[in-house]
Amino acid sequence: MSRRERQAVRGIGYGGDYNPEQWPESTWAEDIRLMAEAGVNLVTVGVFSWSRLQPAPSDLTAGWLDRALGLLADAGIGVDLATGTASPPPWLVAAHPEILPVTADGRRLALGSRQHYCPSVPAFRAAAVDLASRMARRYAGHPAVTMWHVSNEYGCHVPACYCELSAEAFRDWLRARYGELGRLNEAWGGAVWSQDYTSWDQVQPPRTTPTFPNPAQHLDFARFSSDELLACYRAEREAIAVHSPGTPVTTNFLSLFRPLDQFRWAAELDVVAVDSYPDPADAEAHLLSAMTCDLTRSVGGGRPWVLMEQAPNAVNWRPVNVPKAPGQYRALSLQAVARGGDAILSFQWRAAATGAEKFHSGMLPHAGTDSRVWREVVRLGADLGLLAPVAGCEVPAEVALLLDWESWWALEADSHPRRLRLIELLREFYRPLFEAGVTVDFAHPEGDLSGYRLVLVPALYLVSDAGADNVRRFAATGGTVLISFFSGIVDTSERIRLGGYPAPWRDLLGLRVEEFAPLPDGAVVRLDSVLEAGEADGSGRVWQDVIDLRGADPLLRYAEGHLAGQPAATSHPYGGGEAFYLGTLPDRATLRALLARACHRAGVAFRTDLPPGVEMVRRGGCLFVISHLDRPVEFELGGKSLDLLTSDIVGPAVALGPRGILVLTARD
């Protein structure tokens, strides 16, 4: 959150999406009254209001919005005002049917839900910029408006379009990237399968093909599609800036969402914002939401950020939508504050009575204020009011997980030794650190790693020369790195780095991977461990590298199969640092032991005394202790502290109730 916006909300922002146009105007006074009761100070308005803001291709018809913003301003509630461009209205689609997006197999999607637009269609871009411009002109300087919200969840349902206009835009993008066709043919491996292009207009998006598509074409199309949506965002942002130059501009990301390269995007946002919808039916919902928080903070370079959407209770879009447990809304909200969030918003203020989202929970449920959800909403508002001291503070981290959207796109293409899913792998590496109270940043391979002690490199299949050098340099200057299987395999054109894997890091790791021996789903291989006593032997899953040691020391060995006796994990000193390698995905306990060893080597504190399910994370001068357990839990804190939420002195022993939370600061 920018300084300006922070001032506006004075502390931690709190609220949700507010859609007054869906309700009789007579209910608005009740909304304002209940917002005050709950401590709401920030609402998002107008996200899907295009058809009500502009019922025809002319000026705004926004009297209703004037009145709503007036009420909010009078109540001192800030507004994150949407440009309203996420869902083109029927009249626009009727006038320009080419706006409707086309799937890879050539089906044009229809009007009737939302986000039904191709980002490359000029008529759509012009109309969106026109609306954004009109909104900015009308509401620039409005006392309620503290932030501009461009579109919504870019790429959510239509991450890419394959229509002819997209094809033209893709060719323009490729021309800009490659200059001449020969370089494209070289990069895409035109000699394979007779794919040399002799004219730009032969080049197409990777539409449905008889068999595996060209992986480099696929990768460039993913780059293009992310850029093309970003161009939509930029165009609206620039239109806003003309009329409302000082107000921060944002859009809401979708957490670990593959289609958008958030490192590229975040650089264009004044405030980074995210929507977080972990599944309450997942016993590790809090782990995934913590990853979301850390990622959002990281792509913004550590800036405070906004939790733009979460659900106060159940969502509506899963096959089975389990509600949040009592206290879970609060625990995940305070987790977001602990990990750098300066505003906690929900979708949406009042649960809808019509439309496709009417079973998505709201802060004000269908049942009204005599409800568990409303009582939790009021309580959270009070809690957030007490946490004003942490607003704007930083969240320190000594460990980085490398993440690169380009590698992600390439990794999950077809025709690989085995299907891998990056989010699942990230979760495996993130879990033991979370449970040990180690705060983690996500970092780009070419980013500045100098502030970290330990860098983890899980399945970074594609790496640029600069990225590969950056990791090597980090270790050479004393850092500890841990690299997993299937990292460093291809360059940015999806070309194999030859001579034994991972070619750019063989010296760093002191080994050479000769071949891959992936394991079928569900298969495990026993491992012999050479870790210190007490660390039991374990098993590997998913993958096996065939490792040829060239200086590294084995830490784990395969104990069965054709690779019995060969190394499965290694360590190797390099310059002032050390490089660990994992040729398989060990079971959880073994992976925890390896990460503990890597943390120890790196000088990172790795707690083993936290009860599983209890989160501990430091922000500014506060230590957040959050139980995500359904039952009470007791443990030692190691001292006495002041709990900001209760003003009690607690410790050294503490007892937390179900989903109990402490926000500890020095006694003074």
Added chain:
Amino acid sequence: MSRRERQAVRGIGYGGDYNPEQWPESTWAEDIRLMAEAGVNLVTVGVFSWSRLQPAPSDLTAGWLDRALGLLADAGIGVDLATGTASPPPWLVAAHPEILPVTADGRRLALGSRQHYCPSVPAFRAAAVDLASRMARRYAGHPAVTMWHVSNEYGCHVPACYCELSAEAFRDWLRARYGELGRLNEAWGGAVWSQDYTSWDQVQPPRTTPTFPNPAQHLDFARFSSDELLACYRAEREAIAVHSPGTPVTTNFLSLFRPLDQFRWAAELDVVAVDSYPDPADAEAHLLSAMTCDLTRSVGGGRPWVLMEQAPNAVNWRPVNVPKAPGQYRALSLQAVARGGDAILSFQWRAAATGAEKFHSGMLPHAGTDSRVWREVVRLGADLGLLAPVAGCEVPAEVALLLDWESWWALEADSHPRRLRLIELLREFYRPLFEAGVTVDFAHPEGDLSGYRLVLVPALYLVSDAGADNVRRFAATGGTVLISFFSGIVDTSERIRLGGYPAPWRDLLGLRVEEFAPLPDGAVVRLDSVLEAGEADGSGRVWQDVIDLRGADPLLRYAEGHLAGQPAATSHPYGGGEAFYLGTLPDRATLRALLARACHRAGVAFRTDLPPGVEMVRRGGCLFVISHLDRPVEFELGGKSLDLLTSDIVGPAVALGPRGILVLTARD
């Protein structure tokens, strides 16, 4: 079956689809001879004969049909004569390719199977009416023709079409429903997701969209699609009436088939007819077929009906087509008579030698008359001859299951708290009543309930104001109702009834549901029961309502999870009646105990002495006792009666062989 038709067949009708045009004319004499041997007195002719009846767009070429009908008339076999319009011939499709239907994602389906037509295409309707008209003109008054059979299984493979002509027809239908666009926007919730229409021609069928479609648009399209097929039926019926005014007209329904609103349809049929294809591999095939019978009787308002199609043995269209067990064809046929059927027909008379249905069994199998199937066919003919006394009699029922196709369409749309399948729920409520010898009607929520003692309301998600009042009034005047979770949630525009669920029945039930807590597939929650002793504690599945008691007494409580201790099922006196509520789907034994209690409260006899798998149902003066078991079974009848099938006096103890059947009447 109408009075006229009943006279024609003199007793119970028996036969099947007869397709003489698929066989050399030399075999027809054998057909007639074998029909006589089997007691066949009614056959359906010409269902898929369009291309042989009218090889070009001019007059009929029906000499073959003249000859076949002549043979049948001579043999005294009645004919249910089809208009032949279910499958447009190649010449018609070639002349009007727009007849071919289009899927929601824009694919036009091809010629080569059957029922490849869009019901809204004028060229199709005109050609179908033309053929029906020519058939009626030619065969009106033919001595063999006792009934007209319009088309076949409307909606079976193509329940809806999404082509441009359908879009136009949909707009006309909407214009008729809403009058002005503003009312459509209001009903469809245009304010959500920017969906306000400003011109009628912007409105489209719910084609494939990027994400969840507008649920109200989806619901109106389901209404439209049922009506559009009904318009096809009506047009043919009217064409027939011009030439053959006195002969009853029917078409064959597809049992619990979602696309057609059978309550609306049945009002337009002189005779209600149904096709019933329970899977013999399902151990509860007899339960599903009983539901089919009761539904068919119910939509016709209690009139006798026709079992138009069943399989004498296996079908051909499942992945694995298990044959019927010995005696199963007979048991399910007599079940149909017991539940109001006045004619028992099969598809088809002679098993086909070519085409896509050649592995569908026939009354005369590929193997010929020296076969189990043929022997069972002959035996059934003899049995049916003995059951003439029940023809035309009514089937009394004291219990009604509410069913509304509009609610069904809305219930099974996406984006709900949880996926629910109505047929599965109906089966759960139907089973214990079937096993207790309780005959059930299906009733429309706005229908006359005054004849019932107990009304069950399973997942009636959508209910009109009139329907909600009707249920309340039923209880107020002394009736017993049992309402399940996710009932009374939305109005006829899919708009939430606010203020706590189920809004229209909170007073009736003495409670308020605050939120939904659906259970994942396979998950169960333990329940504590406060039912009388002997009713063991059980468990809940599928759903949990969070119930706030406002006068109701708890009958079951959740015994674990966040809702431990809260009520899961309740009862509440209301006016002269009582209202039960179920917030979860209990295990079978618990549900049986609850239904027994509800029956007891309502004064409905609920037998607990029937061996599972033995059916007991009363029609007219007869009590049908049908074993669906593979093994012999003994039990007490409680008196002596005359068995119509054997003329034996049986009881009070009876022993039935595998799939043994008694049709008992007073000794006289």
Added chain:
Amino acid sequence: MSRRERQAVRGIGYGGDYNPEQWPESTWAEDIRLMAEAGVNLVTVGVFSWSRLQPAPSDLTAGWLDRALGLLADAGIGVDLATGTASPPPWLVAAHPEILPVTADGRRLALGSRQHYCPSVPAFRAAAVDLASRMARRYAGHPAVTMWHVSNEYGCHVPACYCELSAEAFRDWLRARYGELGRLNEAWGGAVWSQDYTSWDQVQPPRTTPTFPNPAQHLDFARFSSDELLACYRAEREAIAVHSPGTPVTTNFLSLFRPLDQFRWAAELDVVAVDSYPDPADAEAHLLSAMTCDLTRSVGGGRPWVLMEQAPNAVNWRPVNVPKAPGQYRALSLQAVARGGDAILSFQWRAAATGAEKFHSGMLPHAGTDSRVWREVVRLGADLGLLAPVAGCEVPAEVALLLDWESWWALEADSHPRRLRLIELLREFYRPLFEAGVTVDFAHPEGDLSGYRLVLVPALYLVSDAGADNVRRFAATGGTVLISFFSGIVDTSERIRLGGYPAPWRDLLGLRVEEFAPLPDGAVVRLDSVLEAGEADGSGRVWQDVIDLRGADPLLRYAEGHLAGQPAATSHPYGGGEAFYLGTLPDRATLRALLARACHRAGVAFRTDLPPGVEMVRRGGCLFVISHLDRPVEFELGGKSLDLLTSDIVGPAVALGPRGILVLTARD
């Protein structure tokens, strides 16, 4: 392999696909040097080189190919030179977008992978013939070129096209088959479902229909699609013959690949070649690859054949690509030699660095020559050099498995009593024979069976009159046949052969099948055996026939269910021979006992002393003994022999290491 080609490679051919155009010319010298090191004497060049051979629609730009072929010729390495037509280049697709194939549901597939062509499009055929012609003109008589390789894996990704040009070609094909439309209507059963055509232009390919398509139309389209691809092959072959008349021409089959009728195709190939990719994760990979070898030998009428492609290690196109175990590449290669292969090639020489196949293993892996794979490649080259004596020799077989592609197409259509998969059934019958050291040919039902003692007929659903007579005649003249359920059911127009199944073989078998009672997936039925003592009772799966004995003796009886006590398998003397029948699919042990009995009756040696996993097969004067086991194994050979691979004398007891191999010949 033809005599000419065999001379060229002098012994067993060895090598792989070589794609020099994918690598800098500077690496070619290394390629040649390493080929020599490995003993490579035959490489396939140019399979996917169209865009590099002909960058525009004019003359060849093949200087690079001249140079590469020159290097190969200088090194004495023969070349199987591709016409390069498997993947049309972008310029051709841009000029003729109608080349892109269309799916059954109307989607046109895109450029970007390979084999993106409709075989019926004139522009494609002309361009392919033009390229083949130019290649043949330029390289006819080139010293390196020993064989022509037309296209690649015909039908692999696009076995059939449904575009309008395909529709026209289909109509032409049908006109040629039926002459007049009335005969087509008769064959397709036009009377069913109103499908009589009145004009040829009404006839369409079996595009996606509302429900099951016409099975006879489906079958004719499968025939047409195989023929249409064959016409492409023929056209290229004829173009080659003009310029290079003496050089043999081939294309590579895809093993048990349903779309191509290999019996029809093989007649047009000078050398039969196959690609074999068993999954190393399948414990029976060696069984499937043995079937591939036997099939390839059989369709070529016993001629030596070429293993055109296999993987030296893992492939890239499965979800999980397990590598070959140590020695498995060698064992499967020598298996191919044992079963008639005269050349052993791999895809590909050098593992690619770019494109969709870069994770497909190569003989020269990414890791280079210091690798397990390379060492195995070198060893295999040496072994093959020792096996020159078997080149050109025949592989004797006394047992034939009947296989007919037309029956396969018909069998796996929808709307049958049960889904059956022919490959799974073939595997069941092949397994016990393989394990007993019995070599099996595949034979066409109308082929010459006089050389066999035992003929197996598994699920030969469709059989022509000639085929049915052929089998009967074989038994009448002393042969033993074993026929399974669902054989002899329909004629070549998919018309049921009436009167009790299998109509053409009821006399032969001494029984009549009255009806089918298929078993659901996973269900089994216990069987009582009347086989001799020691053969335990077993169970049946998949299917049950209801058998009416008419002279046959029961061998197995159903022991439970409605068919308890009825026969499940039978035998019946017929003429000088005997006919066995199987009405169910017995468990493995029971099936083995039945096949042992049939072999015994036929006078075919059925060994029971081979350890499971050890293969034994005779070619020419050599007995190949191949262990496919991961562990050592010992057993008795029964004599002393000379091992060609080691020149050791071995026997009578032998001990084989993991995947150990002996090639035994008389001591001399």
